[in-house]
Amino acid sequence: xxxxxxxxxxxxQGEGIESTGExxxxxxxxxxxxxxxxxxxxxRIKGGHTNNKIRISTRKVQTVADDLDILLAxxxxxxxxxxxxxHEKGIIIAxxxxxxxxxxxxxxxxxxxxxxxxxxxxxxxLMKNMVAIGATCAVMDLKIGDFSVVxxxxxxxxxxxxxxxxxxxxxxxxxxxxxxLGEKASALFLAKxxxxxxxxxxxxxxxxxxxxLTAGVRFMPAYPITPASDIMEYLIKKLPRVGGTVIQTExxxxxxxxxxxxxxxxxxxxxxxxxxxxxxxxxxxxxxGMTETPLVVVDTQRGGPSTGLxxxxxxxxxxxxxxxxxxEIPKVVIxxxxxxxxxxxxxxxxxxxxxxxxxxILLSDLQLSLAKQTVETFDFDKVHIRRGKLITSDxxxxxxxxxxxxxxxxxxxxxxxxxxxxKGGIHHVTGVEHDETGRPNETAHNRKQQMDxxxxxxxxxxxxxxxxxxxxxxxKRTNLLLIGFNATRGAIEEAVQRLREEGLNVNHLQxxxxxxxxxxxxxxxxxxxxHVLVVESNATGQLANIIKxxxxxxxxxxxxxxxxxxxxxxxYIYDASKELxxxxxxxx
Amino acid sequence: xxxxxxxxxxxxxxxxxxPGCGDFSVQAAIQRSAANLNLSPEDLAVISxxxxxxxxxxxxxxxxxxxxxxxALPIAQGVKMGNRDLTVVAAGGDxxxxxxxIGHTIHAMRRNMDITYxxxxxxxxxxxxxxxxxxxxDGFITPxxxxxxxxxxxxxMEMAITSGASFVAQCFSADIKELTATIEAGIQHKGxxxxxxxxxxxxYNKVNTYDWFKxxxxxxxxxxxxxxxxxxxxxxxxxxxxxxVTGVVYQEMKPxxxxxxxxxxxxxxxxxxxxxxxxxxxxxxxxxx
Numbered sequence: 001x002x003x004x005x006x007x008x009x010x011x012x013q014g015e016g017i018e019s020t021g022e023x024x025x026x027x028x029x030x031x032x033x034x035x036x037x038x039x040x041x042x043x044r045i046k047g048g049h050t051n052n053k054i055r056i057s058t059r060k061v062q063t064v065a066d067d068l069d070i071l072l073a074x075x076x077x078x079x080x081x082x083x084x085x086x087h088e089k090g091i092i093i094a095x096x097x098x099x100x101x102x103x104x105x106x107x108x109x110x111x112x113x114x115x116x117x118x119x120x121x122x123x124x125x126l127m128k129n130m131v132a133i134g135a136t137c138a139v140m141d142l143k144i145g146d147f148s149v150v151x152x153x154x155x156x157x158x159x160x161x162x163x164x165x166x167x168x169x170x171x172x173x174x175x176x177x178x179x180x181l182g183e184k185a186s187a188l189f190l191a192k193x194x195x196x197x198x199x200x201x202x203x204x205x206x207x208x209x210x211x212x213l214t215a216g217v218r219f220m221p222a223y224p225i226t227p228a229s230d231i232m233e234y235l236i237k238k239l240p241r242v243g244g245t246v247i248q249t250e251x252x253x254x255x256x257x258x259x260x261x262x263x264x265x266x267x268x269x270x271x272x273x274x275x276x277x278x279x280x281x282x283x284x285x286x287x288x289g290m291t292e293t294p295l296v297v298v299d300t301q302r303g304g305p306s307t308g309l310x311x312x313x314x315x316x317x318x319x320x321x322x323x324x325x326x327x328e329i330p331k332v333v334i335x336x337x338x339x340x341x342x343x344x345x346x347x348x349x350x351x352x353x354x355x356x357x358x359x360x361i362l363l364s365d366l367q368l369s370l371a372k373q374t375v376e377t378f379d380f381d382k383v384h385i386r387r388g389k390l391i392t393s394d395x396x397x398x399x400x401x402x403x404x405x406x407x408x409x410x411x412x413x414x415x416x417x418x419x420x421x422x423k424g425g426i427h428h429v430t431g432v433e434h435d436e437t438g439r440p441n442e443t444a445h446n447r448k449q450q451m452d453x454x455x456x457x458x459x460x461x462x463x464x465x466x467x468x469x470x471x472x473x474x475x476k477r478t479n480l481l482l483i484g485f486n487a488t489r490g491a492i493e494e495a496v497q498r499l500r501e502e503g504l505n506v507n508h509l510q511x512x513x514x515x516x517x518x519x520x521x522x523x524x525x526x527x528x529x530x531h532v533l534v535v536e537s538n539a540t541g542q543l544a545n546i547i548k549x550x551x552x553x554x555x556x557x558x559x560x561x562x563x564x565x566x567x568x569x570x571x572y573i574y575d576a577s578k579e580l581x582x583x584x585x586x587x588x
Numbered sequence: 589x590x591x592x593x594x595x596x597x598x599x600x601x602x603x604x605x606x607p608g609c610g611d612f613s614v615q616a617a618i619q620r621s622a623a624n625l626n627l628s629p630e631d632l633a634v635i636s637x638x639x640x641x642x643x644x645x646x647x648x649x650x651x652x653x654x655x656x657x658x659x660a661l662p663i664a665q666g667v668k669m670g671n672r673d674l675t676v677v678a679a680g681g682d683x684x685x686x687x688x689x690i691g692h693t694i695h696a697m698r699r700n701m702d703i704t705y706x707x708x709x710x711x712x713x714x715x716x717x718x719x720x721x722x723x724x725x726d727g728f729i730t731p732x733x734x735x736x737x738x739x740x741x742x743x744x745m746e747m748a749i750t751s752g753a754s755f756v757a758q759c760f761s762a763d764i765k766e767l768t769a770t771i772e773a774g775i776q777h778k779g780x781x782x783x784x785x786x787x788x789x790x791x792y793n794k795v796n797t798y799d800w801f802k803x804x805x806x807x808x809x810x811x812x813x814x815x816x817x818x819x820x821x822x823x824x825x826x827x828x829x830x831x832x833v834t835g836v837v838y839q840e841m842k843p844x845x846x847x848x849x850x851x852x853x854x855x856x857x858x859x860x861x862x863x864x865x866x867x868x869x870x871x872x873x874x875x876x877x
Contacts, residue, residue, distance in 0.1 A: 029877075030877070198877050199877070200873060200876035200877055201876060201877070202876045206876065210872060210873075213864065213872070214864055214869065215862070216862025216863065216864075218853075218857040218860065218862075219666075219669050219670065219857060221662075221666065221669075238872065239851070240850055240851020240852070241851065241868065242864065242868075243851065243852065243853030243857065243860060244851075244852070244853070244857065245669075245849050245851065245852045247665075247669070247699075249662065249695070250691050250692065250694075250695040251691060253659060253662070253692075254659075254662040254691075254692055254695070255662075257655065257656070257659040257662040257663045257666065258662040258663065258665055258666035258669070259666060260655075260663055260666060261635070261653070261662065261663040261664060261665065261666020261667040261668075261669070261670065262666040262667065262669050262670035262857070263666075263670070264653055264663075264666070264667060264670070265633075265666070265667045265668075265669075265670025265671040265674065265856075265857075265858050266670060266671065266856075266858030266859070267669075267670035267671070267856075267857035267858045267860070268862060269666065269669075269670065283656055284656060284659065287655060287656050291653070375876075377873055377877070378873055380864075380866055380869045380870075385862050385863060387862075392858070392859065403599070419671075419858055420630070420633045420651035420667065420671060420674055421630055421631060421651070421671060421673065421674055421856070421858070422630060423628075423630050424630075425630070425651075426629060426630060426649060426650065426651060427651075428645065428646050428652050428653075428654065429652065429653040429654065430645070430646065430653070430654035431654065431655060431656055432654060438646075439601060439646060440643075440646060
């Protein structure tokens with residue numbers, strides 16, 4: 001009985017690969033399993049190999065699996081490209097239609113099943129996916145009946161006997177596979193999930209979009225880009241229910257400046273993009289900083305530079321996000337690691353943007369944004385909306401023609417903000433250096449006063465931010481400390497767990513507030529570690545450099561880098577950590 | 589109900605424009621039209637770009653945002669989306685609207701949001717000391733075109749009509765009466781209005797001077813039988829006069845963007861309760877279970 005099993009379906013893009021994974025995972029999620037699904041896809045519309053790998057576990061999993069138990073193939077290419085991931089007891093289930101061939105050097109078992117033939121006999125070859133799900137049920141020892149609710153949800157609306165036909169296809173696939181089940185396949189029976197309380201199954205982008213809606217966003221101007229577009233697509237469907245809307249703008253610059261306009265008007269608005277789009281937005285992000293207009297921008301990092309690897313994982317926007325503006329502005333960068341964190345951090349991003357009146361970048365990466373994962377249902381009681389020093393109702397004017405001191409020099413650097421329409425609040429907002437009322441002013445004294453005021457704002461943020469870091473265990477003395485940000489968390493956690501099970505003294509720290517850097521929270525852990533390994537998906541060790549810059553310990557900090565477009569797998573981190581520890585503690 | 593006067597829209601800030609600049613009249617015309625329409629200064633938001641013209645938001649007593657080069661229109665549309673009750677006027681120069689920001693200009697026209705866009709067209713880049721603009725005539729000699737510009741000037745009026753703008757007008761800053769009336773009509777128009785104002789640059793543009801415009805401009809109100817609702821007539825007249833006309837060139841009554849968006853709130857988003865109803869939150873969460 002397997003407590004942790006990985007399954008992959010592959011075929012041509014547009015062949016229903018995604019829906020096959022969707023039906024299986026939705027059902028398993030409701031049965032109480034923890035899931036983590038990751039799609040490999042390329043930048044083309046139809047055709048080209050695509051696959052959907054789903055990890056199924058009875059315990060919480062937050063990253064891709066090391067290897068593969070079951071490969072479901074709709075074409076030979078799927079076998080050729082993916083069989084190497086199968087461990088020695090893994091199996092391939094393939095459609096007989098393409099006369100599947102097992103690679104010569106492979107020890108894995110091949111089970112040919114007539115997916116297309118069975119489906120065609122039942123009415124349409126399109127149902128081959130259902131036959132494949134049936135075969136999967138037999139291998140994992142799942143009950144066919146468990147699928148009926150999901151099938152009803154998907155096909156119920158299509159009328160006729162679509163539900164019945166699809167259930168029949170699953171049944172036929174199940175029956176065929178069960179007959180040919182050998183010893184290898186029955187070793188893949190899935191253990192029962194112990195806890196089946198209600199959990200969600202979603203991608204990080206869903207969590208961000210729902211977070212934005214919950215935070216009070218009522219308008220999103222955005223320009224489509226992979227892997228960020230799902231955020232706008234979700235909100236296009238949902239915002240009208242609360243009186244809001246999405247505009248697909250002419251470009252990213254329009255998107256971000258429109259969002260600034262709406263925030264200036266007093267409504268919550270934001271935009272989402274990825275590397276190339278974020279670069280276009282940089283000037284406007286500076287405007288938000290200088291005019292002290294709240295702004296939230298989501299950056300879902302992908303492979304760069306330029307068009308780079310638009311559908312692959314990378315974490316290489318870090319330096320650009322922190323330092324990409326001209327001039328100097330207060331700015332906050334938050335990097336959640338899981339879909340659950342992404343939801344709460346998105347809400348926090350809007351609160352911080354309002355309270356500190358500055359741009360807040362919610363940093364994500366392709367793996368976090370697109371991997372579909374089991375998430376504990378969000379707690380509405382934890383949601384609090386904070387708008388800071390915002391004035392939305394009329395104020396008494398001191399003197400008739402006086403301008404409101406929108407940029408009043410205050411001790412905490414934050415000035416009262418009044419929105420257009422409010423009586424007694426007239427002032428001018430400009431990206432040009434200005435005095436307390438917003439009138440352009442270039443004198444040295446005023447420049448320094450306003451610059452100091454803006455820079456003062458974030459002085460207490462690292463202490464006020466709810467969870468600037470996440471630490472595996474609160475011990476500060478360790479032989480090896482692994483550090484990461486965004487989606488690397490799950491892989492590092494698993495590697496650390498294995499290393500600790502072997503008695504090694506290893507700890508893990510995930511950075512959630514990237515800028516301003518939470519040096520005080522991080523430093524004791526680095527001080528207390530003999531070795532520090534920074535795990536990140538880029539070629540130059542950007543996070544490692546930021547840590548060195550803020551914390552020091554230049555000699556102690558090493559990098560573990562991956563920039564091939566694929567996510568870190570736990571064994572990759574485990575192996576490298578083990579090697580480092582053995583080299584230091586065993587050989588010496 | 590209180591009545592506004594032009595004084596309510598004056599803030600006493602001395603513009604940094606050169607003496608004789610056409611932009612002074614544009615500023616005065618915006619202030620006068622706002623007063624004539626009995627707007628309250630608090631209900632007006634003037635959003636501007638960069639350049640000499642961009643400074644205008646700082647010289648009018650109202651809410652205002654002086655943004656970045658070429659982006660006055662998306663900022664202004666964002667303001668309108670956030671608070672549909674505000675009167676939103678976007679203002680900028682020909683470089684702002686027809687060079688760096690031309691994409692936004694075209695898309696704002698086809699989007700037809702209920703805002704008024706005033707372009708101070710001096711056919712040159714003033715604040716960077718006199719380089720050629722997309723509105724400079726070919727052959728125009730400037731520091732960036734010492735041999736004379738070999739590029740053709742853009743025609744904003746024809747472009748506006750073909751892009752779907754529902755209120756298209758052109759004025760001359762020296763004719764403040766027509767300018768004021770046109771801005772008033774633009775603000776009252778339900779949908780996007782573009783008003784291109786010939787606003788001479790007395791320092792750098794020695795060709796398109798006040799006198800030159802006086803000689804070359806034709807008032808549409810002087811053309812017998814001119815019908816601004818006739819698209820074909822508008823295009824033909826523009827071509828006949830090399831676009832050197834003033835007045836409302838074209839006006840079409842059609843629903844504004846705000847009226848067409850399904851589900852968009854009838855009251856300002858800025859004053860709506862941000863919190864989701866717990867029941868709706870549960871429903872949204874359950875969609876992922």
